Amino acid sequence: MTGRAGQGRLALIAAGGTGGHMFPAQALAERLLAAGWRVTLSTDDRGARYAGGFPPAVVRKVVPSATTARGGLLGRLTSPARIGAGIARAIAAARADRPAVVVGFGGYPTIPAMSAALALRIPRMIHEQNGVMGRVNRAFAPRVQTVACGTWPTELPGGVTAVHTGNPVRQAVLDRAGAPYDPPAEGPLRLLVIGGSQGARVLSDIVPAAVAALPDTMRARLSVSHQARAEDADRVAAAYDRAGVPAEVQPFFTDVPERVAAAHLVVSRAGASSLADIAAIGRPSILIPYAAAAGDHQSANARALADAGAAIVLPESVLDAASLTRDLHAILSDGTRAAQMAAAALSLGRPDAAARLHDLVTELAA
Structure with a gap:
């Protein structure tokens, strides 16, 4: 059985780094909560700056940033150990409260979350926002059941097929979707x-x-x-x-x-x-x-x-x-x-x- 007894199914959403990853993740979290799911967000300290708009019901877990793309020599030396430790913690957390699905939006936090899903054979998918797939999503794209894309066409790894969903927007955007446009004229x-x-x-x-x-x-x-x-x-x-x-x-x-x-x-x-x-x-x-x-x-x-x-x-x-x-x-x-x-x-x-x-x-x- 997935999730805690008497509660909704759990979705683990992993996103980090920038608002470009976090805002679509927030939009999905809002939709899942409305449908009765429980949602946990796994993000890093950079992504946490954009997490203020997530509904309070979303459980937030901040993982230490670890990327070889920045941080110089020290970052390159310490990143593998930090990534390994993050994966171990993610596996332990998933065993304690098993998600029904893991969704990665890119950025470092996708690595431990998706690695845990692979190890425990949890259903998993990624959403790529950009027209060129990011490094983390590109690495996991052949190892997930579903790849969703926000921009179409998106450059994909060989052998990978994808579904064009578009990029989810937050409720605050949906509330203004198609708002009448006042063309520039003589006024302000x-x-x-x-x-x-x-x-x-x-x-x-x-x-x-x-x-x-x-x-x-x-x-x-x-x-x-x-x-x-x-x-x-x-x-x-x-x-x-x-x-x-x-x-x-x-x-x-x-x-x-x-x-x-x-x-x-x-x-x-x-x-x-x-x-x-x-x-x-x-x-x-x-x-x-x-x-x-x-x-x-x-x-x-x-x-x-x-x-x-x-x-x-x-x-x-x-x-x-x-x-x-x-x-x-x-x-x-x-x-x-x-x-x-x-x-x-x-x-x-x-x-x-x-x-x-x-x-x-x-x-x-x-």
Whole structure:
């Protein structure tokens, strides 16, 4: 028998590192809890920063980060031992309270959770958010029963087949899915800048300068919400102040769905979770893929929105303030074009992605 007597089935969700892994995991957790499941989240200290929005009923287990990708020589020497210890703890925990299914979303915590599922022959699946599969998910993809993908097409290891579910979005996004878009006209203009958890500095360098170069009449109507790293926040706020543009600058917005819904235009990195939010709500965007992303997966993520006419993509290789000013002005001065971009984004949204993923989990557990 799976799970504790008298209680619902247990799903172990493993995700870590970034919001791109954590937000889809949160969406699945919300859906499973509503269906009567118990949910345990296994994450690391980096992922825990994004766990505040998980429902209180989710049991949180924070595993020590251990990756050879960072930490220099000491990290490379100690990671195998820490990973081994994490796997041993995960096996012991799964024996004590056996999950009906284990779902990995990528990041280090997927390693011990999925390894325990393999050792104990627990049904298991992974969800890949990006158009290029991450290293951890790529390693486990041939060893799970189900692979679900958020971006389509996704580059997969040889011999692996997958189901396209889309990227699940949180309830706060679903609450605003398809919210009516107010195209830019003669009134106030609202710009949202979200950089994600990695590589946001270039947006802090370029976007305020691009905004400052907009025509005076447009800047007089503009307000900006800009997510910037804490070390950049003061200089970004000062740059907007010099440009005469009211701006709210914070390291992390807890109300991104509300800000996306209120925006006339979003400037964003091309992280899979951010794009899922933009598409579900339906807003025009200028996307700047993070050049250092593994396998250039953010460029792959952005392709569908660009091809549909929902977004302008500016690779970092050609990004400068002048090119961004040009594109900001082109969209904010043309309400018809902005509305067409918003509609194109909405056509790509998959607000039912969490339901699709929930169905796969239920089938696998059965």
